[in-house]
Amino acid sequence: CSSSPKPPASPSEKCGVLNVTKITENGKKVRKNWTSSWTLLEGTTLLFTKGQGGSGWFGGQSKPEITVDLRGGSVDWASKDKSSKKHVLELKIRQGTELLIHSENDNVINDWYRALQETISTHAWE
Numbered sequence: 497c498s499s500s501p502k503p504p505a506s507p508s509e510k511c512g513v514l515n516v517t518k519i520t521e522n523g524k525k526v527r528k529n530w531t532s533s534w535t536l537l538e539g540t541t542l543l544f545t546k547g548q549g550g551s552g553w554f555g556g557q558s559k560p561e562i563t564v565d566l567r568g569g570s571v572d573w574a575s576k577d578k579s580s581k582k583h584v585l586e587l588k589i590r591q592g593t594e595l596l597i598h599s600e601n602d603n604v605i606n607d608w609y610r611a612l613q614e615t616i617s618t619h620a621w622e
């Protein structure tokens with residue numbers, strides 16, 4: 497989050513490029529559409545924008561494609577039947593929406609797993 501207006505980043509602020517797809521919306525299964533997305537975690541909000549090649553979305557004209565409130569959600573490693581890829585997280589959020597989040601890099605995805613879990617558990621009672 498180098499272009500963040502308030503460095504240094506707090507633990508609840510994180511960004512990077514991830515592959516993301518919705519798999520369920522309003523409790524209904526939807527067709528996968530893996531998209532490389534610039535991803536920003538800020539507080540309890542997770543935003544995805546279409547891949548910007550790492551330039552970020554501050555100062556860019558791109559608008560968030562998906563905005564997620566993590567409160568009341570859950571994150572876990574996706575089971576094999578959800579994706580054939582390695583390093584995939586399954587994020588369940590309110591209103592019956594499920595996303596898969598993937599990175600080729602296991603350090604990257606492990607960091608995201610920790611950050612998302614920390615955010616969700618910290619705000620579990622809100």
Ligand code: I3S
Nearest residue numbers: 517527528529530577578579580581584596
């Ligand atoms: O769960 P699925 O249906 O096997 O997911 C795969 C498909 O979405 C596939 O696209 P099309 O079948 O729409 O062409 C994607 O290319 C694959 O990446 C999906 O599977 P993985 O296992 O990569 O999530």
